[in-house]
Amino acid sequence: MDNSEEQKHIQENNGFARIEPYTHPAGGWGALLSVARNLKRQDILGKGSITLLNINQPTGFDCPGCAWPEKKDAHAFNFCENGAKAVAFEATSKTVTPEYFAGHTVSWLSEQSDFFLEDLGRLTDPVRYDAATDKYVPISWDDAFKLIAQHLHALDNPDQAAFYTSGRASNEAAFLYQLFVRSFGTNNFPDCSNMCHETTSVGLLDSIGLGKGTVTLEDFDVADAIFSFGHNPGTNHPRMLGTLREVSKRGGNIIAINPIKERGLERFQDPQAPLEMMTNGSTPISRYYFQPKIGGDYALMLGMLKHLNEWDKKAFASGKPSVFDRNFIAVNTVGFDEMIAEIERTEWADIYKYSGLSPEHLEKLAKLFLDSERSIFCWGMGITQHRHGTANVHMLANLLLARGQIGRPGAGLCPVRGHSNVQGDRTMGINELPSPKLLDNIDRVFGIKSPRKNGHGVVETIKAMAEGEVKVFIGLGGNFAVATPDTPYTQEALRKCNLTVHVATKLNRSHLVCGKDALILPCLGRTEIDEQLHGPQAISVEDSMSNIHLSAGRNAPISDNILSEPDIVARMAEAVLPDSQIKWKWYIESYDRIRDSIADVFDEFHDFNLRVYKPGGFHLEHPANQHIWNTKSGKAQFMITPLSEVYADKENQYAAAYTESKVYTLMTTRSHDQYNTTLYGLDDRYRGVFGQRRVLFMNQADIDEAGFEANQWVDIESVFSDGVKRIVHSFRIVPYNIPRGSLAAYYPETNPLVALSSHDKYAKIPASKSVPVILHPGNVPEHFNLATAVAPEDADKKVSNL
Numbered sequence: 001m002d003n004s005e006e007q008k009h010i011q012e013n014n015g016f017a018r019i020e021p022y023t024h025p026a027g028g029w030g031a032l033l034s035v036a037r038n039l040k041r042q043d044i045l046g047k048g049s050i051t052l053l054n055i056n057q058p059t060g061f062d063c064p065g066c067a068w069p070e071k072k073d074a075h076a077f078n079f080c081e082n083g084a085k086a087v088a089f090e091a092t093s094k095t096v097t098p099e100y101f102a103g104h105t106v107s108w109l110s111e112q113s114d115f116f117l118e119d120l121g122r123l124t125d126p127v128r129y130d131a132a133t134d135k136y137v138p139i140s141w142d143d144a145f146k147l148i149a150q151h152l153h154a155l156d157n158p159d160q161a162a163f164y165t166s167g168r169a170s171n172e173a174a175f176l177y178q179l180f181v182r183s184f185g186t187n188n189f190p191d192c193s194n195m196c197h198e199t200t201s202v203g204l205l206d207s208i209g210l211g212k213g214t215v216t217l218e219d220f221d222v223a224d225a226i227f228s229f230g231h232n233p234g235t236n237h238p239r240m241l242g243t244l245r246e247v248s249k250r251g252g253n254i255i256a257i258n259p260i261k262e263r264g265l266e267r268f269q270d271p272q273a274p275l276e277m278m279t280n281g282s283t284p285i286s287r288y289y290f291q292p293k294i295g296g297d298y299a300l301m302l303g304m305l306k307h308l309n310e311w312d313k314k315a316f317a318s319g320k321p322s323v324f325d326r327n328f329i330a331v332n333t334v335g336f337d338e339m340i341a342e343i344e345r346t347e348w349a350d351i352y353k354y355s356g357l358s359p360e361h362l363e364k365l366a367k368l369f370l371d372s373e374r375s376i377f378c379w380g381m382g383i384t385q386h387r388h389g390t391a392n393v394h395m396l397a398n399l400l401l402a403r404g405q406i407g408r409p410g411a412g413l414c415p416v417r418g419h420s421n422v423q424g425d426r427t428m429g430i431n432e433l434p435s436p437k438l439l440d441n442i443d444r445v446f447g448i449k450s451p452r453k454n455g456h457g458v459v460e461t462i463k464a465m466a467e468g469e470v471k472v473f474i475g476l477g478g479n480f481a482v483a484t485p486d487t488p489y490t491q492e493a494l495r496k497c498n499l500t501v502h503v504a505t506k507l508n509r510s511h512l513v514c515g516k517d518a519l520i521l522p523c524l525g526r527t528e529i530d531e532q533l534h535g536p537q538a539i540s541v542e543d544s545m546s547n548i549h550l551s552a553g554r555n556a557p558i559s560d561n562i563l564s565e566p567d568i569v570a571r572m573a574e575a576v577l578p579d580s581q582i583k584w585k586w587y588i589e590s591y592d593r594i595r596d597s598i599a600d601v602f603d604e605f606h607d608f609n610l611r612v613y614k615p616g617g618f619h620l621e622h623p624a625n626q627h628i629w630n631t632k633s634g635k636a637q638f639m640i641t642p643l644s645e646v647y648a649d650k651e652n653q654y655a656a657a658y659t660e661s662k663v664y665t666l667m668t669t670r671s672h673d674q675y676n677t678t679l680y681g682l683d684d685r686y687r688g689v690f691g692q693r694r695v696l697f698m699n700q701a702d703i704d705e706a707g708f709e710a711n712q713w714v715d716i717e718s719v720f721s722d723g724v725k726r727i728v729h730s731f732r733i734v735p736y737n738i739p740r741g742s743l744a745a746y747y748p749e750t751n752p753l754v755a756l757s758s759h760d761k762y763a764k765i766p767a768s769k770s771v772p773v774i775l776h777p778g779n780v781p782e783h784f785n786l787a788t789a790v791a792p793e794d795a796d797k798k799v800s801n802l
Helices: 003-014 028-041 045-052 081-090 098-102 106-110 114-119 141-153 171-184 198-208 217-221 239-249 274-279 297-317 326-332 336-345 348-355 359-370 389-402 422-427 436-446 458-466 487-495 565-576 584-589 591-601 608-612 643-647 650-657 700-706
Strands: 127-130 135-138 161-165 225-229 253-257 267-269 288-290 375-379 412-415 472-476 499-504 517-522 530-532 535-537 539-542 547-551 664-669 695-698 713-718 726-735 742-746 771-777
Touching (some): 045 081, 098 135, 161 171, 171 472, 171 539, 171 565, 171 591, 198 412, 239 253, 253 359, 288 359, 297 348, 297 643, 348 643, 375 389, 389 412, 547 608, 565 584, 584 591, 700 726
Parallel strands (some): 161 472, 225 253, 253 288, 472 499
Antiparallel strands (some): 530 535, 713 726
């Protein structure tokens, strides 16, 4: 198949590229038609329909998509459009066999689009890269594990290897993985959390003592108001729309705070509500919608607190009750007076400037919070992926703590996670900064001596690979080469490795960015039966609200030559650590044994097997809900960063001083046909984009001021102080409802613009939602999968100041 055939493939599956407004609500008939189209595309109309009935069911499998929890009274159709896409593409009848690899070079595959690679189908056999032919060739499982052992044994020390984890890995796989890696001797655990909610984990640990949300699904039933900060549930976690619909139906307030107007936050037609479907009706979601400029959330939240403080002073002067929960603050917190002092030093003019909200809108938002006795704060990447992401999370906690709304029914913190077990992986010990208690427990249970030195996260791993300090990269799932920032730099770093290994269900671009030696190891998907010595096995996952439940596939495996993730990890450990006293193979005979060991290590998992086999599993209680604060002070901590430090850091100052062209702030985002870096199509239905991805959403006034026109092609160049030229070419301007000075475009196409050095100070999460950029007139792209890269002369320039 040549590139012209790929163009035909794209048009057959997506139609011709066009921009046209989508006037319908989120969900509804559009979602149903999308589900049917994707089942047909994967040639599994019959099989796929049956498979969908097992999603998120007590005896079925957990959706491989988002981590939104299931209701206790789940009905037969407990899935959303994008979950159905994930299942359709996993349960596909299409395969990528050794014969396919024999007919296609890695160089040719690298020229194809990410959508094309995803649509090829399931991997069926382990393969090894042969540089002489530039092709992947078959390798036996035993030889693959011997090769991994050979490379790991050749290292000078264990810290020269890095072990990446995707959030789709089960609790059982993650637990064995961290046990293997620590037995090997390193804490180098770059994880997908390092690129999404790490600021949540760090910020909430500071503020309330545990980096997880505090609410359950039942809290939404009694909340007065839901505040939705910086996330798009209609695309990223559509089942959440069902929860929000119920809140709206009973009269609860839903307040959206997001730079872009998103259809899922406006109105929703529930495909499982017959009356809405038959009448083509819909339910309004957000009663109020505020659009701060990109990155303006911190100033917005500080402004809310400043209003509360001023109203509190007036209440005190008139003898009325305090706006703040003074008793809660006195008993449970520290740092309140210091926070108020900083707020009082902050000028209103600066708050309006940095937030992008008018005085009237900011006061209204603060009043909505004042009037709500039970508030839930939900947030996503629009809060976390900034250089001040941790400060944003601190401020979310500050607002709720100030009004005593943590540990109260119907109120609390709700970070909305992406991958279905990204939170569980962290719980199981996938952490480059492990606590002494975790390591002590592992050593006690298994008789090993875990390394005490902190390891590398994603940013440090990329830099270490680039500088030759990490020589082996092993990925348990994911698409590291394009999910990460500074794409050309990252990909060159991977190519410098002596060995790259990827455990995966589908082919993706990371598999084509090969180290000197490279392996692809195919694994079972969530939908497939995991047959081991003691019969079919179930794995467990943890959702966004700390519920632990089982997941068991129902489909026959796509190939007889693929293994489960726990089995791959165990066999790898056995090959690498032949003298280990840990019974790796014994664990795989029955995953109950893994869960028993998890219970031995983690107190909160006591009686794991007894509890997880009950319908719905069990819930991990958050200590903060009992007003137990596992912080340094033993109390919840108000934490505030001066506005000047947040918005006048090095990169903001550099962008502000840039005079050669107008500097905009770009946020990278998903399309509706996308899950993280996985592309299920080329449409973004709710935003009116069809058959294409190289688009740039821009305010019409900014388009006019710059002398551009709608549909004009432009190149986007980021502006960072390190002097590296980062540019992506040929993006079509789409006028959109977005604040002036703010832009949006899809990742991973725009990830090359994100400097590796541009990250949160504490969590080191890449600042993918606040990229300073300038625009140049561009050309119509010659090829669908137009390459993006830094200038050749800058390709080897080191990225410093990490």
